[in-house]
Amino acid sequence: MTELRPGDASLLRKVNTQATLSALRREGVSTLTRLGRITGLSRQTVEAVLDELKDRGWVREVPPDEGVMGRPARRFEFRADAxxxxxxxxxxxxxxxxxxxxxxxxxxxxxxxxxxxxxxxxxxxxxxxxxxxxxxxxxxxxxxxxxxxxxxxxxxxxxxxxxxxxxxxxxxxxxxxxxxxxxxxxxxxxxxxxxxxxxxEHWRGSAQHASDVVYILVGHRPGAGILIGGRLHRGRSGAAGEIGTLRQVGWEDAAKELGAKELGAKELGAKELGAKELGKEGGAAEVFVAAGAGDALAARRVDRYAENLAIGAAALVLAVDPDLLVIGGGYSRAGDVLLGPLRRHLAELCLSAPEVVASTFGDExxxxxxxxxxxxxxxxxxxxx
Structure with missing residues (x-):
């Protein structure tokens, strides 16, 4: 029999608590028997852990189902409102x-x-x-x-x-x-x-099933974030992904050019149809909506912006070789009006362009x-x- 050393018992309690609490959070509401089966711990151990967690305010005991015959099973749930x-x-x-x-x-x-x-x-x-x-x-x-x-x-x-x-x-x-x-x-x-x-996006959005991800925030404040192996890569000083600060990339200038001046009467008519969906992005929103409505001038402006955006995006893609490129921020609500030309330009610049998708959450x-x-x-x- 292996003799427990000082500290082993407290470490064992911590491991048992972690295993039980993790299983309970995944299950929602669960019985002692079910949690024991999931964790591989004895019923007595699980019960002791849950009673301690209940005393600490992290777990509550749930009343038994109505109509259950005999001694009802004890049921617990994690207190998400704690x-x-x-x-x-x-x-x-x-x-x-x-x-x-x-x-x-x-x-x-x-x-x-x-x-x-x-x-x-x-x-x-x-x-x-x-x-x-x-x-x-x-x-x-x-x-x-x-x-x-x-x-x-x-x-x-x-x-x-x-x-x-x-x-x-x-x-x-x-x-x-x-x-x-x-x-x-x-x-x-x-x-x-x-x-x-x-x-x-990796937690609950467009990148849930991707491991290596480049996220580009497009709008009046462009920026980029990188996930490698599902983990955020910040870099030595927190500047990883800040390729938009290079003036040679020209992201900020491209954003200004996109919405630099008001469009004509034809485009403003298109604006009334859909600018609400694009959010408050000034003249750029008008350009996207007009391009989606078939205006050739607006489409050329979007294409120039997409080409410029693709240059910086390609640099990140060639460096990381990600599974997915996510476009987010206010401009992402333009959907394929922006993503279509961006995919085309990216394919011309990259050895192997990744899938390009819009953010699930936009500016949220x-x-x-x-x-x-x-x-x-x-x-x-x-x-x-």
Whole structure:
């Protein structure tokens, strides 16, 4: 018989707790017998673990089914409402907030406008108000928020500080994680917006079944995120994927050119038909809608933009050789009006072009990716998973 060394018993309890809690979260509601079968643990061990988790507030016992004869089986479920996480997208013209329970189910969203010229303190104050309003509107106690994650454009280092921002006034040097942590008095994280969007697509969106993914955020603030082996690749300083900062790539200039001036009466008529679906993207939305309606001039402008976008995308594709290229952000709502020419130009530039798909979540992906990053923290540091 092997003798247990000091510390072995506590480690065994931790392993048993992790196995039981993970199985219960997957099952939803489950009996002791079922959990024992899944985990390979004895019924007595599972029962002891669940009773401890119940005392800690992470698990609740569910009443037995009505009409069951004899001694009913004890049934348990994970308390997804035992805590909440918040994902925030701090953008140039809008702030988007999502609040989710510990199963990742979004229970409330908040969306507010912010001036593109807003100074950093004003933008941070608007983000705080939106986050608090979203939590309060969901009827969630602020004390039950366990983690917050904030996404923004620019380079964000591993501490959650914005080390470089070229689009938001006064944003370089902002300790975004430190500021957000004071909103609810909990752990806060911060990351590049395209990175969080890539996480969201891999979690529940267009990239669920892909391992190596390049995500490109297209709009007035272009950027890219990279997943390798299903894990976010941030790079040494957090700048991985920031190919749009190279002026030779020309992504920002191409976006300005796309929506540089208002279209004529014919295109404006097309705008009335579908600009609502494209969101608030200024003149670019008009161009996409007009191109979709068959206007040749608008189609040529979209093609030039797609060709320019393909140059930077091809550089990322040739470096990573991903399974999938996801196009997200406000422009992604143009669908095949943009993706069609992009696929064509990409095929001309790449040795083997990957599948190109539109984002599932559009401009909501960053906040949802923030939810996922915050959940990762809670599962690892609070639940021990």
């Amino acid at each position: 805590g909440y996480v918040v994902g925030v997208d701090v953008g140039g013209e809008r702030i988007v907030v999502s609040v989710a329970d510990l199963n990742g189910e979004v229970v409330a969203c908040e969306r507010v406008a912010v001036s593109e010229e807003a100074a950093a303190p004003e933008r941070l104050a608007a983000a705080r108000r939106a986050a608090l309003a979203c939590v309060d509107g969901a009827g969630v106690s602020r004390a039950r928020v366990l983690a917050v994650s904030v996404g923004t454009s620019g380079i964000v280092d591993r501490s959650g500080r914005v080390s470089l921002s070229i689009t938001l006034p006064g944003w370089t040097g902002v300790d975004l994680a430190g500021v957000a942590g004071r909103w609810f008095g909990c752990t806060a994280l911060a990351a590049n917006d395209a990175n969080l969007a890539a996480l969201a 992906s960053v906040a949802l990716g923030g939810v996922r990053l915050a959940l990762d923290h809670v599962e690892r540091e609070v639940l021990g998973l």
